[in-house]
Amino acid sequence: MAAGVSIATVSNVVNGTKPATPAVQRRVLSAIERLGYLPDLHARTLRTGASRSLGLVVPDLTNPYFPALVQAIETTARDLGFVLIVMDAGNDAERETEALALLASYRVAGVVWVPVEHERSLDWPYPIVTVDRTVPGCDTVVADHGQGGALIGRHALALGHRRIGLLSGPRALPSAADRRSAFLDAVAGHAEIAWELPVPFSSDLPREVVARLAEPDCSLVVCANDAVAVGVLRAARDAGLRVPDDLSVIGFDDVPWADFVEPGLTTVRQPLAALGRNAVSTLHARIADPGRPLHHETLPVTLVERRSAMPVTPPPTGVRP
Amino acid sequence: MAAGVSIATVSNVVNGTKPATPAVQRRVLSAIERLGYLPDLHARTLRTGASRSLGLVVPDLTNPYFPALVQAIETTARDLGFVLIVMDAGNDAERETEALALLASYRVAGVVWVPVEHERSLDWPYPIVTVDRTVPGCDTVVADHGQGGALIGRHALALGHRRIGLLSGPRALPSAADRRSAFLDAVAGHAEIAWELPVPFSSDLPREVVARLAEPDCSLVVCANDAVAVGVLRAARDAGLRVPDDLSVIGFDDVPWADFVEPGLTTVRQPLAALGRNAVSTLHARIADPGRPLHHETLPVTLVERRSAMPVTPPPTGVRP
């Protein structure tokens, strides 16, 4: 090499594998500096078999849920010495499979996966940790959707709501189902479900839903999502209803603009950053010890109270005390 | 190899480099299938010197501007046969430099870069295309901020606004400066700038600004950003002002929730997807031909009219016709 020293020695000083004479160290380091040498990570990976890259596959980056998650994942991955290869599945299962295969070819050390759909039989040559969804045989980090549902239920009760409308999300989605049933359990016996309608995660509510909203027979509507909560806000306004005076609404997710709509949405916040951090540390642990027992972790969520849900002040239709 | 054939032959059939007998093809392909063989891209890159990965460095993924951009970049990169290594600089110049160095070690074929700060002298061993900011010596794809400013100016005039407040963004940011001066040019001689205040890109407006907003001496305030526009909406509401009846406001960016606030923000939309697509195709072209002349591309923006800016109906203070 240009430092008048062998290649192996260079390797040893850059990695500190073997001790070297100060003089040699200086020479090597200065030559590196001078030539702008950077080790070739491909060659390194090829030789050692230990890849320093992680994959991340998400259904749709533009979902407001993801940016904070991705950021946390990338940051902690890099702090652990890994590089993150990100792939957007475009909500398409086929494209998702391609992504996973491509990552296999790239010999990633592991992948963080947010599956577009539930259930999929697969065996990939790398460890996987799933986030927010669970796949058999994979480590998992999820938010406690059940707790979220319960939190909402208890809050609704505490605010004095006794007749509640429920806009539940896609029935097939486990997280939405968890939310729903925990909520139902929490209010059971204390409040009445005026009606329940399943809606997609969108601000564009089905016609029948906005019709129902126009003449509410409840004091609160609990929404599957912040997106649908925004739809409710809009429908209420169009119907001349004031939120929260005439109608309270509660969302889920705490999207970045939950505080920007009028009134600010009371909602449940998922610990996105923690989810991301723990996902990659879980993955890291599994990479270090492939034989360790399966790890399922569920992180607490928090209720964030804003102005869209308030106590029922004039008793809705005060029948009995 | 397990197909009773040499390694080289396998390479030839998977890449179609050299013709092979149908029988051999079948044997190889079936062996590949059977063993679940996937080529090692590290080895491939090492040997050919042609990396199939691109880097992406952004200041802060949680900025609502980025998700759509990143998605477009990832998608078109993958369609071109590249894999995307994403890095978040956390708005920190130092971390950004680390990111660029790490990408160099990874021998990426090129990188798409949205610099956290303007101006930086550097020479990296890969081609770079910058997005939304320009760096000397790099290919560039930007939105036409000047056009955006002009669009706003003309729209304001068309709506009949004659006294306008201006909340301009960080002076040091070229894009914000372009917007501002084009806007000023567009309205010059036809409308009066009641006041101008530089503010950071945030919904939390400085105290003095909300004070000024409380007693507006203008019919329209033009904001540096959708974020600050939201701040203005909020301040106006707190001051008992109705938007757009008492005051019109115009933003910039068309963030995902611009249509969710009340009233919907009229603003300028940047062609995020096109920006991303063109960035990687520009990069691709440069990779194919390192000697081609520098390519600077600026993409048109569009005005999206919603309800936060309306014609002045009662002439503001009708002095002369």
Next chain:
DNA sequence: AACGACAGGTTAAACGTTTAACCGTCCTTG
């Protein structure tokens, strides 16, 4: 019948690392 061209296959070198094995020197030590 002899030869050349060519198609289809193999061998071996090379990419840039890491690492085990090896080899001098010098210092210590019995």
Next chain:
DNA sequence: CAAGGACGGTTAAACGTTTAACCTGTCGTT
């Protein structure tokens, strides 16, 4: 003073590809 470690360095093999060079039949041409 001879022998034996440490210590600091070098050599060479190996990782999984690609690719140039090479080999070997087969076939078509004269």
